[in-house]
């Protein structure tokens with residue numbers, strides 16, 4: 001093999017979960033935290049004119065975050081690669097404990113920061129180092145103004161564990177013991193886990209299997225519906241109470257603030273999606289025709305399209321790496337050199353073996369200022385695009401590595417910019433590279449799966465959640481009403497084009513039950529379209545675009561999205577046009593799909 005498909009863990013800490021180096025590091029962090037606490041409590045930002053004390057505190061924060069981040073990442077990486085290592089959770093527990101200590105100190109820090117008067121603050125910002133990170137500091141001050149007293153906030157933090165976080169945990173627990181019965185061709189019935197059933201229900205090539213599973217699926221969620229209705233109502237009720245206590249107006253304020261964007265921008269994005277929805281509804285109609293159906297059912301939207309049983313070309317890991325490098329090279333040298341470096345230095349764990357966690361991600365080793373990628377490569381085109389996607393994330397971190405730590409934190413909506421961008425480069429190249437029309441159709445269908453998820457499915461989730469939170473603010477929302485709201489949202493988003501809907505989707509979708517982030521939906525569509533908008537700009541002016549692209553990525557952690565887009569692309573994201581350009585790009589894929597499939601059917 002040209003590129004090894006396992007990552008190098010020994011070069012981070014020697015000895016795995018029993019590593020002495022890890023324990024030494026954790027002991028150092030503990031000492032650092034004690035020093036930090038002392039520094040913090042003795043600092044009086046209000047009366048000290050001097051920027052140096054604040055800079056010292058920030059420097060200490062950075063050292064602690066980096067050290068603890070290094071251990072935390074390492075231990076997660078280890079556990080994901082060797083799931084049967086029971087000792088991993090012991091070390092994870094040690095890391096969590098330190099994190100919770102830091103969390104409490106951070107409230108004290110925020111309180112001190114907001115105690116500084118406006119005049120004093122402006123005086124401090126004359127310091128060049130502080131001015132460079134002023135966006136993040138101002139944000140903390142803004143956020144801090146909402147906080148209740150130190151004691152109240154401490155109590156809330158403690159209650160969260162048995163409150164909102166507990167509802168979320170309970171959801172996961174109940175979900176983990178549910179099973180869905182599946183009867184195969186031979187009449188043999190097996191109980192599938194939720195994850196297994198979901199994969200099969202959406203991806204099985206046999207329409208009958210998908211339909212039968214979907215019926216069982218909805219039955220199981222219905223049977224347990226009362227439990228999930230309670231959980232969702234209490235989780236949302238908790239959140240709304242807290243939002244009100246923090247003086248927020250409406251349930252969208254917090255998620256918008258978290259994503260550093262305005263409601264105007266959100267509305268412009270959804271208006272653009274709605275305006276061009278027809279194209280994607282037509283795609284569903286065409287897909288239904290191809291699968292021999294009049295209308296697709298909810299469970300058929302992502303069904304594979306394999307005409308005459310043709311499977312797309314499979315790659316070895318080496319071939320996938322070379323293909324990615326070759327096509328990144330058409331975009332720019334920085335991305336290409338970075339990718340080569342990452343692959344050659346074993347930053348990627350891609351081996352197909354048991355005892356590994358499913359899924360893929362990119363994570364960062366803050367002390368090395370490097371990233372690592374986890375996935376399982378089996379040779380399908382979607383594995384190649386996952387690898388490209390994660391390399392995109394790693395490149396994003398790479399271009400930001402020399403910035404101050406406080407300028408490196410970006411929100412969920414822009415987090416997917418570089419990954420989707422890299423994935424788009426590769427997906428386009430893969431489609432172009434297809435050997436036959438049949439293969440091209442199947443690859444286009446893969447690509448359009450993402451688009452329909454972003455424009456239709458996630459649109460439905462947002463519509464549901466928006467109306468649910470509006471009604472929840474007035475009182476408990478019954479299970480029956482939750483089903484009604486969900487089906488209404490699905491019918492609106494899918495333009496009534498489906499033959500069946502999923503009333504208990506609000507219970508089956510984990511994202512509605514995440515406690516740490518509200519509205520875990522629109523940032524996906526935002527990230528996808530933001531990236532496509534940038535891609536559209538690149539296609540218009542490819543010459544020297546990489547430089548522009550990198551400077552945009554560098555600012556993702558220190559600007560509001562409206563300013564970011566204005567500064568680097570000279571576009572206004574509060575207007576529909578920017579969003580429409582990205583949607584049109586994908587619309588071209590629909591056109592090609594329809595044309596090719598019509599030809600084949602003649």
Ligand SMILES: [Zn+2]
Pocket residue numbers: 389393416419
């Ligand atoms: Zn991603």
